[in-house]
Amino acid sequence: MMYRKKKGIVGRIFRVLQFIIVVGLGILLCMPVLILVFGSIVDEIEWSGRIAPLIMDTVEYIEWKWIPDYPTLVNFRDLLFFTPQFFTLFWNSITIVLLILLGQMLVGLPGAWSLAVYNFRGKKVLFSLYVILMILPFQVTMLSKYLVLSKIHLLNTHWAVILPAVFSTFPVFLFYRSFCGISKEVLEAARMDGANEWRIFTQMGLPLARGGIFAALILDFLEGLNMMEEPMAFLNDKSLWPLSLYLPEISIKQAGMACAASVITLIVSFFVFAMFKDYLEMGIISSALNAKSGI
Amino acid sequence: MKKAYNYILRNKAGLNRNAKFLFLLPGLLGITIFIFVPFGDVVIRSFHTSLTGEFVGLNNYKNLFQNTAFRLAVHNTIRFIMVCLPLLLLISLLLAVMINGAPKWEKYKDMYLLPMAIPAATIVLVWKMLFEKQGFLNKTMETHIDFMGTEYAFWILVGSYLWKNIGFTLVLWLAGLKNISREILEAAKVDGATGIQSFFCVTLPNLKGSMYTIVVISLLNSFKSFREVFLVSGAYPQEDIYLLQHIFNNWFTNLDFDKMSVGSVLSALFIGSLCMLLQKLWNGEVE
Structure with missing residues (x-):
């Protein structure tokens, strides 16, 4: 806005330069995805020609063409119809993520509501504690979680991944923010009219904050599909694994297949991203506002 | 009859008054079970050897x-x-x-x-x-x-x-x-x-x-x-x-x-x- 007033030749060149940086860097960041997409329509024979130098370990380089000699969907066919384990893992991923989201809503929403709407002693301390728990990397609490899960015999089941994630404090913060926007007067008025606290929460809090709640769920969904540390530590049985652990198992010799598997995994995230990116942005911003009010 | 009604009413008011804690309860319970309690165990373990369970003070540190x-x-x-x-x-x-x-x-x-x-x-x-x-x-x-x-x-x-x-x-x-x-x-x-x-x-x-x-x-x-x-x-x-x-x-x-x-x-x-x-x-x- 403020740069737009005067525009000499220098200003214009400067502007064009900025445009090149913004767009150029953006395209560069998207490159890895494009490589995967274009790599997935190349069949194994063409791929093996391309990556021969890598496998033989010669001094030549991997070859890359954007448009393949023989574009084909054979990788997708093989993966979707002839690789049943891919399906198992795909559904593992989806089940785990959806159950986590459901649990987070059941547990996190009321908790966030309480923190946002009521005042009570120790609220500040509780809040700081939630922030710390949010930042702690998984590895720090890994042993604790392992000890509990082995005690209640949930290791090597999906619940070992789902339950600890349900009680993660990150979504509580995201939800908290969306509840903070609701005016206290409206709630007080409902209270005067004789509504009980549960009704105020379900019939006023939830509908009024649904945008923010949805945003938080989008962010959580992407997070959940990306989950790696938890299943790696708590799931031994490969048939229980989510897709995120299967992909690295495909060797580079099956590059076409690996690209196709990556693309299919990506599609779910990308679809969610493209449909709800405004919500995602909202979620990101509210996550920040949260950390601010939390600390 | 009136007595029972009063009892429910009183309880309801109590529920409303404690709503803030009831809302928090599930989350806190989960965090306690999955993090606080076992973390206490981890703290205790950090002062013992896992081999024999013997107390070793700050040796592990x-x-x-x-x-x-x-x-x-x-x-x-x-x-x-x-x-x-x-x-x-x-x-x-x-x-x-x-x-x-x-x-x-x-x-x-x-x-x-x-x-x-x-x-x-x-x-x-x-x-x-x-x-x-x-x-x-x-x-x-x-x-x-x-x-x-x-x-x-x-x-x-x-x-x-x-x-x-x-x-x-x-x-x-x-x-x-x-x-x-x-x-x-x-x-x-x-x-x-x-x-x-x-x-x-x-x-x-x-x-x-x-x-x-x-x-x-x-x-x-x-x-x-x-x-x-x-x-x-x-x-x-x-x-x-x-x-x-x-x-x-x-x-x-x-x-x-x-x-x-x-x-x-x-x-x-x-x-x-x-x-x-x-x-x-x-x-x-x-x-």
């Missing part, structure tokens, strides 16, 4: 401090955070300022957000194609450097962190920039401030609040870069990128619970006090 792998991991993790955080903040701020200067460019930020939506595992293949000895990067430079096996690995780690998080931070900076009222900037202009002056004297100080939050979130995300490293180079990568997460993971697979419990206690203490410190700093500056 002493052993850990003398452990070279642990020292290396601490050093690398701190180095990584010290390098990648400022870089991320700076680059994304520059981009945010450029985009904020031209509202039409807002649509381009989607390109920056896309990497966030991509599961770490899907990108491993691309990383291999880019950074192997026969990969694209070597091809363009006509060299045969083993990027993941030499000190370049550290910079690839930094790069992949930036790649993933630039969009996130960019959106946060943009939100902060939009919050600065145009009147203040106009006033600065009327007073004769140049673009650069008003950036440093008006825009930057006004971004302080956002900056704090961005630091916290970026720190949180920096712990997640472990995924890419682990997927590309496994449990024992090049020594510059051997992070604390690696060492925890390896202790876990080797069932080395002595070291692990001490490591957990120390890390939790460190991060906890870091949070408190940031909180103090921030509160002091605002109020």
Whole structure:
């Protein structure tokens, strides 16, 4: 806005330069995805020609063409119809993520509501504690979680991944923010009219904050599909694994297949991203506002 | 009959009065079961040997401090955070300022957000194609450097962190920039401030609040870069990128619970006090 007033030749060149940086860097960041997409329509024979130098370990380089000699969907066919384990893992991923989201809503929403709407002693301390728990990397609490899960015999089941994630404090913060926007007067008025606290929460809090709640769920969904540390530590049985652990198992010799598997995994995230990116942005911003009010 | 009704009414009022705690209860219960109680157990374990269960005082702590792998991991993790955080903040701020200067460019930020939506595992293949000895990067430079096996690995780690998080931070900076009222900037202009002056004297100080939050979130995300490293180079990568997460993971697979419990206690203490410190700093500056 403020740069737009005067525009000499220098200003214009400067502007064009900025445009090149913004767009150029953006395209560069998207490159890895494009490589995967274009790599997935190349069949194994063409791929093996391309990556021969890598496998033989010669001094030549991997070859890359954007448009393949023989574009084909054979990788997708093989993966979707002839690789049943891919399906198992795909559904593992989806089940785990959806159950986590459901649990987070059941547990996190009321908790966030309480923190946002009521005042009570120790609220500040509780809040700081939630922030710390949010930042702690998984590895720090890994042993604790392992000890509990082995005690209640949930290791090597999906619940070992789902339950600890349900009680993660990150979504509580995201939800908290969306509840903070609701005016206290409206709630007080409902209270005067004789509504009980549960009704105020379900019939006023939830509908009024649904945008923010949805945003938080989008962010959580992407997070959940990306989950790696938890299943790696708590799931031994490969048939229980989510897709995120299967992909690295495909060797580079099956590059076409690996690209196709990556693309299919990506599609779910990308679809969610493209449909709800405004919500995602909202979620990101509210996550920040949260950390601010939390600390 | 009336008595029963009164009883229900009284109970209902009680339920309403305690609603705030009832709402909190499920979450608190879960956190207690999955984190607090077992963490207490971990603290106790850190003072005992896991072999015989004998009390050894601070012996485990002493052993850990003398452990070279642990020292290396601490050093690398701190180095990584010290390098990648400022870089991320700076680059994304520059981009945010450029985009904020031209509202039409807002649509381009989607390109920056896309990497966030991509599961770490899907990108491993691309990383291999880019950074192997026969990969694209070597091809363009006509060299045969083993990027993941030499000190370049550290910079690839930094790069992949930036790649993933630039969009996130960019959106946060943009939100902060939009919050600065145009009147203040106009006033600065009327007073004769140049673009650069008003950036440093008006825009930057006004971004302080956002900056704090961005630091916290970026720190949180920096712990997640472990995924890419682990997927590309496994449990024992090049020594510059051997992070604390690696060492925890390896202790876990080797069932080395002595070291692990001490490591957990120390890390939790460190991060906890870091949070408190940031909180103090921030509160002091605002109020």
